[in-house]
Amino acid sequence: MATVKTVSDVNLAGKRVLVRCDFNVPFDAEGKISDDTRIVGALPTIKHLVTQGAKVILCSHLGRPKGEKNPKFTLAPVAVELANQLGSPVTFVEDCIGEPVKAAVDAMSDGDVVLLENVRYYAGEEKNDPEFAKQLASVADAYVNDAFGTAHRAHASTEGVAHLVDTKVAGFLIERELEYLGEKTTTPERPFVVILGGAKVSDKITVIDSLLEKCDTMLIGGAMAYTFALANGKKVGDSLSEPDKVETAKEAIAKAEAKGVKLLLPVDNLITNKLDFGAGEVGDVKVVSGDIEDGWEGVDIGPDTIKLYEDAVKSAKTVLWNGPMGVFEIKACAQGTFAVAEAVAKADCCSIIGGGDSVKAIKKSGQGDNVSFISTGGGASLEFLEGKTLPGVAALETK
Incomplete structure (x- = not known):
């Protein structure tokens, strides 16, 4: 398999970078995140981009809301936990496409982090709808995929968006997955x-x-x-x-x-x-x-x-x-x-x-x-x- 480019291979300072993370985390009966493994797994890539001075726009799915807006599957608690882990603010946007996203991204300074609402609130995500992918990509100069858990799905945020931006690379999590599950088991x-x-x-x-x-x-x-x-x-x-x-x-x-x-x-x-x-x-x-x-x-x-x-x-x-x-x-x-x-x-x-x-x-x-x-x-x-x-x-x- 050809080696994919990673965030180490590109300079994204000052760029608006859409990062596909896997924040599909489990919750306990009280509605608290019961396992933060996936949030912790995304930190190295996010921190690298923040340090470089990129405008970091995170997106993810959570659960199966079946293409409809459902508060049960909101990513809002993830934004709170992520801010705790990063030790810096994370702005949560209550949508993943449209005016609220554009406004939030326009207000960003270099090094800021924004988390968009659940991409699966739209049926276009799982259908890999070109129009939905276009709306997601409209706020981005570059794309980073760091969601290995959904890399086997050709969805709008995991595959469609990549064809609409010039710079599209892997995050550190995907790099490690490919190294261990690929190289270290092949040779x-x-x-x-x-x-x-x-x-x-x-x-x-x-x-x-x-x-x-x-x-x-x-x-x-x-x-x-x-x-x-x-x-x-x-x-x-x-x-x-x-x-x-x-x-x-x-x-x-x-x-x-x-x-x-x-x-x-x-x-x-x-x-x-x-x-x-x-x-x-x-x-x-x-x-x-x-x-x-x-x-x-x-x-x-x-x-x-x-x-x-x-x-x-x-x-x-x-x-x-x-x-x-x-x-x-x-x-x-x-x-x-x-x-x-x-x-x-x-x-x-x-x-x-x-x-x-x-x-x-x-x-x-x-x-x-x-x-x-x-x-x-x-x-x-x-x-x-x-x-x-x-x-x-x-x-x-x-x-």
């Missing part, structure tokens, strides 16, 4: 160990296929593992599995063998006779090797598998982890995921956490600060690891 320091978990083989089959070309060892956990167990002729009881994907799992097993990749599957599982995810409760639990009987379902890897996986990670020089080992949200089923998190954090390696639930898991385990890189993209991480072109990156200038 990894070896041994390269990939850990894949989560619910469905169907979600990750292209990733499995792509990574079997690159890695030395692959560990499978989560509900995906029960589809692999079916492929090996085992019974999985009531475990979450995809019987229609058994052939796909068999193909992956065969490919690993042909490539000389060590494919490790669970040798034991923690199972329960009742799982109430909503209430965060399980019934009786026990550890079994081999078949799982009807009326019971797997909810985590067992102690022997934990040991096996820890040993595999210990000697790694590069680790990519995407997807939990079990139902880590419930304490009784979190041991496998947290043990793997600890093993990855302790290993003397470049450790890359690939978005989505793995990020929640590594943070919940308390090991978030002890890994090399945590990706901000769920779907974008997977698509990039699959080798797909990300429209939001492809629209930027290359070096």
